[in-house]
Structures are given as structure tokens and as C-alpha cells.
Amino acid sequence: xxxxxxxxxxxxxxxxxxxxxxxxxxxxxxxxxxxxxxxxxxxxxxxxxxxxxxxxxxxxxxxxxxxxxxxxxxxxxxxxxxxxxxxxxxxxxxxxxxxxxxxxxxxxxxxxxxxxxxxxxxxxxxxxxxxxxxxxxxxxxxxxxxxxxxxxxxxxxxxxxxxxxxxxxxxxxxxxxxxxxxxxxxxxxxxxxxxxxxxxxxxxxxxxxxxxxxxxxxxxxxxxxxxxxxxxxxxxxxxxxxx
Amino acid sequence: xxxxxxxxxxxxxxxxxxxxxxxxxxxxxxxxxxxxxxxxxxxxxxxxxxxxxxxxxxxxxxxxxxxxxxxxxxxxxxxxxxxxxxxxxxxxxxxxxxxxxxxxxxxxxxxxxxxxxxxxxxxxxxxxxxxxxxxxxxxxxxxxxxxxxxxxxxxxxxxxxxxxxxxxxxxxxxxxxxxxxxxxxxxxxxxxxxxxxxxxxxxxxxxxxxxxxxxxxxxxxxxxxxxxxxxxxxxxxxxxxxxxxxxxxxxxxxxxxxxxxxxxxxxxxxxxxxxxxxxxxxxxxxxxxxxxxxxxxxxxxxxxxxxxxxxxxxxxxxxxxxxxxxxxxxxxxxxxxxxxxxxxxxxxxxxxxxxxxxxxxxxxxxxxxxxxxxxxxxxxxxxxxxxxxxxxxxxxxxxxxxxxxxxxxxxxxxxxxxxxxxxxxxxxxxxxxxxxxxxxxxxxxxxxxxxxxxxxxxxxxxxxxxxxxxxxxx
Numbered sequence: 248x249x250x251x252x253x254x255x256x257x258x259x260x261x262x263x264x265x266x267x268x269x270x271x272x273x274x275x276x277x278x279x280x281x282x283x284x285x286x287x288x289x290x291x292x293x294x295x296x297x298x299x300x301x302x303x304x305x306x307x308x309x310x311x312x313x314x315x316x317x318x319x320x321x322x323x324x325x326x327x328x329x330x331x332x333x334x335x336x337x338x339x340x341x342x343x344x345x346x347x348x349x350x351x352x353x354x355x356x357x358x359x360x361x362x363x364x365x366x367x368x369x370x371x372x373x374x375x376x377x378x379x380x381x382x383x384x385x386x387x388x389x390x391x392x393x394x395x396x397x398x399x400x401x402x403x404x405x406x407x408x409x410x411x412x413x414x415x416x417x418x419x420x421x422x423x424x425x426x427x428x429x430x431x432x433x434x435x436x437x438x439x440x441x442x443x444x445x446x447x448x449x450x451x452x453x454x455x456x457x458x459x460x461x462x463x464x465x466x467x468x469x470x471x472x473x474x475x476x477x478x479x480x481x482x483x484x485x486x487x488x489x490x
Numbered sequence: 491x492x493x494x495x496x497x498x499x500x501x502x503x504x505x506x507x508x509x510x511x512x513x514x515x516x517x518x519x520x521x522x523x524x525x526x527x528x529x530x531x532x533x534x535x536x537x538x539x540x541x542x543x544x545x546x547x548x549x550x551x552x553x554x555x556x557x558x559x560x561x562x563x564x565x566x567x568x569x570x571x572x573x574x575x576x577x578x579x580x581x582x583x584x585x586x587x588x589x590x591x592x593x594x595x596x597x598x599x600x601x602x603x604x605x606x607x608x609x610x611x612x613x614x615x616x617x618x619x620x621x622x623x624x625x626x627x628x629x630x631x632x633x634x635x636x637x638x639x640x641x642x643x644x645x646x647x648x649x650x651x652x653x654x655x656x657x658x659x660x661x662x663x664x665x666x667x668x669x670x671x672x673x674x675x676x677x678x679x680x681x682x683x684x685x686x687x688x689x690x691x692x693x694x695x696x697x698x699x700x701x702x703x704x705x706x707x708x709x710x711x712x713x714x715x716x717x718x719x720x721x722x723x724x725x726x727x728x729x730x731x732x733x734x735x736x737x738x739x740x741x742x743x744x745x746x747x748x749x750x751x752x753x754x755x756x757x758x759x760x761x762x763x764x765x766x767x768x769x770x771x772x773x774x775x776x777x778x779x780x781x782x783x784x785x786x787x788x789x790x791x792x793x794x795x796x797x798x799x800x801x802x803x804x805x806x807x808x809x810x811x812x813x814x815x816x817x818x819x820x821x822x823x824x825x826x827x828x829x830x831x832x833x834x835x836x837x838x839x840x841x842x843x844x845x846x847x848x849x850x851x852x853x854x855x856x857x858x859x860x861x862x863x864x865x866x867x868x869x870x871x872x873x874x875x876x877x878x879x880x881x882x883x884x885x886x887x888x889x890x891x892x893x894x895x896x897x898x899x900x901x902x903x904x905x906x907x908x909x910x911x912x913x914x915x916x917x918x919x920x921x922x923x924x925x926x927x928x929x930x931x932x933x934x935x936x937x938x939x940x941x942x943x944x945x946x947x948x949x950x951x952x953x954x955x956x957x958x959x960x961x962x963x964x
Binding site for chain 1: 491492495499502503506507645646647649650651652653654655656657961962
């Protein structure tokens with residue numbers, strides 16, 4: 248459902264992503280972990296069609312994003328760190344508008360059901376989004392993906408800044424999306440939440456996918472050690488080069 | 491489809507923005523006031539013109555028995571037909587004279603300027619739908635569209651939009667469509683009211699090609715407002731914040747709508763100064779006297795009369811020689827008057843050419859000139875009125891000279907005509923020339939407006955593409 252084939256992105260002399268390949272089938276979540284600048288957001292941007300790969304290709308639901316970006320976006324939903332909603336419109340109106348960009352005319356009942364499904368309080372449906380907390384906005388983001396019937400969900404640090412309860416609710420929603428045959432690619436710094444929601448965990452370092460592990464096969468402590476080991480290797484590589 | 495949805499969303503947001511709605515309400519009120527005031531002013535002009543014409547005719551017919559040449563000095567007025575479109579765009583109507591006194595031996599300039607009698611209310615009285623469209627609506631566009639892209643970028647919704655499947659081109663088209671629909675919603679009822687005012691105010695003086703002129707005006711203003719929408723969207727796309735977009739757009743509006751047209755007027759006047767009015771008047775008076783002060787001209791006229799009637803002496807002439815000579819003096823002076831007015835027209839033409847050339851610098855200058863031209867209220871139409879008035883003057887003076895020449899007998903200046911003859915002197919009935927006569931004068935302005943449209947479109951397209959690239963990190 249989500250596939251990277253030797254995906255490479257270079258910005259001038261800087262290698263942002265180097266020959267990365269992976270596949271995320273429907274019903275599965277792949278979480279990318281890595282320090283700032285490791286290539287997580289670049290990967291998401293390549294799958295959104297915001298960036299064009301230097302070489303290789305990004306595929307969603309069988310569509311090459313670079314050559315058929317419009318069709319690819321039609322089946323993709325994107326949730327950034329801060330879901331940006333129009334503050335003058337209500338949550339319901341925001342949902343209706345963003346979901347309609349996928350080309351579907353959606354019944355009001357389906358939209359309401361979507362908002363209920365993500366756990367948004369019904370009395371806030373028709374409140375201006377300006378009054379929404381971050382958690383509420385993220386829920387609307389998921390509702391947009393649901394309404395759009397997206398087959399692919401791309402998330403860039405979606406739980407950053409959420410309180411534990413909201414983050415837990417959000418993880419629950421992602422699992423529900425998986426249950427609807429949605430393939431999810433999530434970039435995050437949060438090892439704990441990544442292990443909770445991800446089926447597989449990929450560690451990116453300086454644009455390279457250095458390891459992919461099965462989330463169920465590692466404990467939290469093991470994941471942390473593995474991650475830190477890769478990060479310290481990176482530091483050693485940098486300081487060694489400097490020496 | 492996506493563009494239409496973005497347009498609908500933008501309209502919803504705009505309708506909920508009290509600041510923008512307040513400004514819209516204010517502009518609509520000003521426009522409404524402009525429509526009503528301009529219609530009332532044009533109606534007043536026409537009422538006064540009809541009343542003055544009636545009084546002029548009454549006084550003319552009631553002058554009693556009098557020598558025709560004395561009547562030619564008493565004479566009549568040619569009242570300018572104020573075009574029906576003056577209630578939309580008064581153009582030079584307030585500043586050019588509304589009547590020409592058609593006296594013997596003299597070609598008077600048009601007098602009775604509305605601006606002279608308007609006093610302290612003159613600024614308010616100049617309010618017109620055309621001025622609102624030319625100056626205020628661009629400001630309204632700037633105030634509405636400054637956050638179009640800058641605001642979306644600040645709020646992060648532009649990236650969200652692009653990520654949700656909207657291409658940057660669709661976002662651009664959607665925002666342009668929203669602006670167009672908003673302007674149509676706000677202005678269409680008022681423009682229809684304006685058309686109604688034009689139709690109801692003065693059907694009698696509507697130009698025969700009124701529909702063509704109306705369509706021309708709709709197109710010109712449509713293009714003009716589209717230019718501002720495109721520029722506003724382009725600037726908003728280039729600016730990183732609402733604040734900077736608002737400042738840049740206001741500066742653009744002030745520079746191109748307020749400052750450049752004003753400077754262009756001053757420059758046109760500095761480049762081709764208006765001749766001194768006193769000198770022109772003195773020159774016209776001198777022409778009027780020239781024949782009578784020249785013995786050779788008078789001798790030549792006398793000889794021509796003798797030759798024409800095949801007689802030896804003035805006394806043998808079968809017509810009144812005084813009247814013959816009066817007509818001869820008119821025929822001598824008329825081409826000289828025409829020369830003075832032609833020089834004045836040349837000055838005006840040079841000033842117009844400067845303004846026309848500068849219209850490439852400001853779309854407001856281009857549209858104001860095109861609008862007045864289409865409304866029939868520009869200087870070209872005014873000059874055509876004075877030309878028609880002069881032809882009528884020559885006709886009625888000749889008629890009066892002929893009356894005296896053929897009917898005076900031995901009475902000479904003692905001969906008197908009465909109301910029966912005065913009734914034969916026709917009222918001046920001016921007509922508006924067809925648009926095609928002046929179309930050539932405005933080609934450059936039209937071209938300037940088209941260049942502005944093309945430039946604004948490519949600027950907006952490039953700016954929006956760049957905004958899209960910046961947002962997606964391309």
C-alpha cells in the first residue's frame with residue numbers, strides 16, 4: 248500500500264534521504280524514528296508529492312506519487328504536528344471542506360459519524376475551530392482521513408504536545424484506522440508511542456534507514472538501547488570524521 | 491471542482507469576518523450614495539438645461555421688433571447635452587462649460603462650469619459610481635485579499651490544503667473565483683441601480699450606441715478589477731505575513747490609484763501648459779475686430795459684392811450692403827477663430843497624449859480615461875459639443891444677416907424683424923457623436939489595460955507557484 252523503492256533525495260550537496268526502500272501493507276503502521284534532520288519529514292514530503300525524488304520512487308496504493316501526484320493525494324490523508332484548521336469555520340465545516348477536496352460529496356450524517364468516531368464531543372462540532380485544543384484538532388484530522396476514505400495515512404509528529412490521555416486516544420484511533428485497511432506511515436520522536444501504535448519501527452540516521460524492527464519483538468528498554476546505539480554511532484561517525 | 495470548493499469556503503470565511511463585512515457595507519453605502527447623488531446631479535443638470543433652454547427661447551421670442559444684427563448680439567445659447575452616462579461617470583462635465591453664447595463676431599468658449607458654482611460641496615458632489623469603482627473598490631479588494639495566501643501560510647492551512655489534494659493552481663483559481671463572486675454580489679445590485687438611473691434620468695440624450703458603450707464600460711471595469719484581484723493575490727502569495735501583505739498592498743493602492751494619476755495630470759500640464767485664458771480671450775476679440783480695422787479687407791469685400799451682383803456702385807446693390815459686410819466679416823473671422831480653437835485643441839491633445847502614455851504606469855489612469863470616453867464625458871466629446879455649437883452659431887448668424895440683407899431695403903440698420911422671424915431661428919440641438927469617432931484616441935489606454943492584465947496574471951501565477959514551492963519545500 249505504501250512503498251519506497253530506492254528512494255533518494257538530495258538538496259544540493261546534502262543527502263537528505265539515501266536509497267531507502269520499504270513497504271507498508273494495508274492494516275499496518277510503520278513508525279520512523281530518528282533525530283532531527285534524519286530524513287523523517289523528507290520521507291513524508293516525498294509521499295505527499297511535495298518533493299520530487301532525486302532518484303527512486305514513492306508509491307501509494309499503486310500510484311507513483313511523482314508522476315501521478317493528484318491521484319496519489321486523492322487516496323492519502325496527511326496529519327502534521329499541528330492540524331491546521333480554519334479558525335472561522337466550525338470543526339464540522341472544516342471536516343466537510345477538507346474531506347470534499349478528495350472529490351467525494353459526503354452526507355452530513357457520515358460527517359457527524361466521523362466526528363463521533365474520533366471521539367470529539369458533540370457539543371463542539373459546531374463551535375469555531377479557533378476554540379479547539381490541539382487534541383481536538385488532531386481528532387478532526389483523523390476524521391478528515393476517515394471521511395476521505397483514505398487508504399494511506401501519513402503522520403508527521405502527530406502526538407507531539409498532546410497530553411497522555413489525548414495521545415492514548417489518538418493511538419486508539421490509529422489502530423482503528425488500521426482495522427479499516429489503512430496503511431500508516433508515521434514520523435515521530437516518541438519511542439513509547441511508536442512502539443504502542445507501530446507494527447514495525449524504522450530507525451533513520453542521516454538519511455539512511457539503518458534498521459527496521461518488529462515492534463512486538465522488542466521491549467521498550469531494548470528499543471531505547473537500539474535507538475541510542477544508532478544515535479551514538481552517528482555521533483561517533485561525526486566526531487571521528489572531525490578528528 | 492476543487493477550485494469551486496475553495497471559493498465557497500473562502501466566501502464563508504469572508505462573510506464571517508466582521509471587519510471585512512464592515513468595510514464592504516461602508517463601500518456599498520458610499521456606492522449607493524454615489525449612484526443617487528450622480529443621478530440627482532445629472533437630473534439637475536438636465537432640468538436646468540431644459541429650463542435655461544426654455545427661458546432662452548422665451549426671452550429670444552419676446553425681444554420684440556429689433557434689427558437682426560442687434561439680435562445677433564443679443565443672441566442665444568447652445569446648451570450642452572449632458573450624456574445619460576454622466577450619472578455614472580461625470581468625467582469633465584463638472585469642469586467644462588455647459589453652455590456657449592452664440593454671438594455675432596465672437597466665438598465664445600463654453601461657460602457655466604458646475605465646479606464654479608458648487609462651492610464648498612464640490613468634493614462631495616464629485617462622488618460618482620465611476621470614482622468608487624476606480625478608487626474605492628481596489629482598496630476594498632486589497633483589504634479583502636491581503637490575507638488570501640499570507641494568512642493561510644501563517645495559519646498553516648495552505649500546507650494542509652496542499653496535503654489534502656488541492657493543487658496550488660486550484661487554490662489560486664478558487665481564491666480568484668471567490669473574490670470575483672464577492673465583488674459581483676456586492677456591486678451588481680448597485681451597478682444595476684446605476685444602469686436604471688442612467689435609463690431613467692435622461693433617455694433623450696442617451697447616445698445611439700449606448701448598449702455598445704455600456705458593454706465597453708462593463709468590460710473595461712471588469713478587466714480593471716481583475717487586475718487588482720490578481721495583483722492582490724500575487725502580493726499576498728509573496729508576503730510571509732498578513733501584516734506585510736497589508737502594508738505592501740496599501741502602498742500599491744496609494745501609489746497606483748491615488749498618486750500616479752495625480753502626478754500624471756500635473757506632468758501633462760507641466761509638459762504642455764494651458765494657454766493663458768486672458769491672452770486667448772484677447773486674441774479672439776482681436777480677430778472679431780480685425781476685419782473692421784482693415785480698410786483693404788473692407789475694400790475687397792465691397793469689390794466682391796459689386797462683382798457678385800454685376801453693379802458699379804454700392805448704392806446699386808439690390809441687397810443691404812451693411813448686412814453683406816457683416817456676413818463678410820463673419821466669413822473672414824470664422825477660419826481665424828477655428829485656428830485659435832484648433833491650437834487649443836492641439837494643446838489638449840498633447841496633454842491627453844501624455845496622460846495616455848502614462849496610463850501604462852497606472853491602470854487607474856487607463857480606466858479613468860477609457861471610462862470617461864465611453865461615457866461621452868471626456869474632453870473629446872466636450873470639444874465636439876463646442877464644434878457643433880460653433881457650426882450652429884455660424885448658421886444662425888448667417889440667417890440673421892441674410893434677413894437683413896434681403897429685407898432691409900433702404901432702412902439699413904433701421905430695419906427691424908419681429909417674432910415671426912425669431913421663430914425661424916432654430917434651437918441648438920446637440921448630439922453625441924458615435925463612439926467610433928474617438929475610438930482611435932483610446933487605443934493606447936486600452937492596450938495599457940491589457941498589458942496590465944497580462945502582467946498581473948503572470949505576476950500572480952509566478953508568485954502563487956513560488957508560495958506553493960515554499961510551502962511544500964520543493
